[in-house]
Amino acid sequence: ILNGDTTGNNFILGNVGIGTTNPGSFKLNVAGNINASGYYSNGTDYAEFIAKLNPKEKIEPSDIVAVTNNKITKNTESADSLMVVSTNPNVIGGATEDKNSLPVAFIGQVPVKVRGKVQSGDYILASGANDGTGIAISKENITFQQYKQAIGIAWQSSQEEGIKKVNVAVGIK
DSSP states (O other), X not given: OEEEOTTSOEEEXXXXXXXXXXXXXXXEEESSOOOOSOOOOSOOEEXXXXXXXXXXXXXXXXXXXXXEXXXXXXXXXXXXXXXXXXXXXXXXXXXXXXXTEEEEEEEEEEEEEEESOBOTTOEEEEOSSSSSOEEEEOTTTOOHHHHHHOOEEESSOBOOOSEEEEEEEESOO
C-alpha cells in the first residue's frame, strides 16, 4: 500500500520485492545486483552468522568468543581465533541465521565487555575467565604474544573497575 503525506514524502506499508514477487519477511528484498552512489546504515560492523559449539551455552552480544573448529564458545583456551558477538551489524554475510548461530563481528566497531580500567588506544584481549569478557593492555605494556591474541583496539576510555561495555575497533591490527 503506497501512502503519502502533505510534505511530498511517500512511504510503503508492508514488504517490497524488486525482481521478485515474494519479498518474504524482508522489508526490501532485491533479486539481483544493486548499484548505489551511497549507503548509510545504523549498523557498525560487518558480521557473519557462526554456530555455537555447544547449543546450550549462553552467549550474548558484546561477548568475546573463541572460534574453534568453525564454531564459537566463550572458552578461549584453545581458540583458533578470538572475535566478538555483534550488537548491531551493518551487514551480515555467511550462513543463515538459526537458533544456534549468532552474528560475529569480522570488522568494524563493536561494544565489548571489558573488566577493569581501559584507555582509548589500549589493546583488548580475552580475560582468560572464559566468561565473554576482555581486559585492556596498553600499547606500551603489551607483549608480542599478547598482541597476537588481541581482538581489537579500544576507542573509549573508562575508569570503572567492574565489567562495562567499551567501543572497540575489531578486525584491524
